[in-house]
């Protein structure tokens with residue numbers, strides 16, 4: 134496991150030491166990326182070592198099978214990562230990356246698994262997060278595993294499972310009459326008030342928001358390593374990624390860059406086209422993409438039952454839009470009706486109960502197949518970011534389904 138060389142600002146490239154906990158770039162408030170000494174890594178990190186090391190371990194290494202490219206710390210792990218890559222029955226080129234198999238049932242386990250690991254390493258005692266729901270559940274679980282206090286803020290109409298997780302794992306839960314953007318403001322106000330009241334530093338909350346600290350991206354990058362390893366160290370033609378905050382998209386792009394530098398993937402391989410999939414009821418990235426704008430605008434009156442996509446203005450919007458453009462991908466939105474239809478289609482025809490976010494991606498896939506922009510034989514990895522079973526209340530409501538009395 135390599136030492137972190139430095140943290141690098143995604144905007145101005147300023148370097149910051151990782152010796153103490155960091156949030157954003159002190160010069161320009163850009164998100165920070167974790168950087169290693171790549172020359173040293175080229176000599177020590179070998180992709181051939183991954184399989185034998187994982188096979189020799191008596192426990193599941195999960196995403197820590199990539200410890201050669203992750204920070205040198207003792208993991209707080211609940212078995213996150215190394216999720217199944219399922220081949221579609223109907224489309225010969227389509228693979229579903231089943232992130233619902235993670236602890237807490239979503240991909241959030243990767244980013245928060247690593248972020249909480251680092252928080253424990255730094256000795257932080259209080260972590261706070263604004264969440265559309267699933268990040269709150271994941272933080273609550275990993276914080277409990279690490280004996281750290283979790284303070285979570287989420288909209289009051291999140292899936293019931295997210296509220297229940299917070300309570301069961303013993304987190305400090307605040308349900309907010311508003312959106313994730315309101316939750317973020319409240320976390321910021323609490324921290325500011327604590328500092329103004331001269332709260333002892335160890336009692337002040339650390340904001341573990343998406344892209345406002347460097348390690349959630351670093352955990353999510355393992356999705357990029359995994360999909361490439363599961364395809365025999367090759368790129369697919371396209372990656373379909375349901376995009377709320379977009380951390381996974383940013384993390385995967387970082388993984389591709391690292392793998393090319395390490396020689397884990399053949400030089401000159403064409404990177405996949407990256408597709409960001411959103412719900413029509415909250416589509417800031419699609420709106421900006423279609424208008425050829427480099428930055429998104431706050432999406433007014435966000436409403437969709439794909440709760441994880443209710444992020445009206447992602448902090449990493451410029452990075453996401455840049456990746457879509459560079460890769461030749463697109464941003465596409467699906468209506469709630471199309472998302473629900475796709476959930477039912479995949480459940481009945483393939484035995485997969487997708488999350489509404491995952492179904493936003495399958496609905497977009499169907500659109501592109503119908504328009505001829507994609508062929509069923511094109512190799513596509515589509516992320517089902519969470520288990521459909523975390524959304525029983527919201528999906529039942531969308532179906533107007535009630536328990537028979």
Ligand SMILES: [Zn+2]
Pocket residue numbers: 142143144145146147158159160161162163
């Ligand atoms: Zn900067």
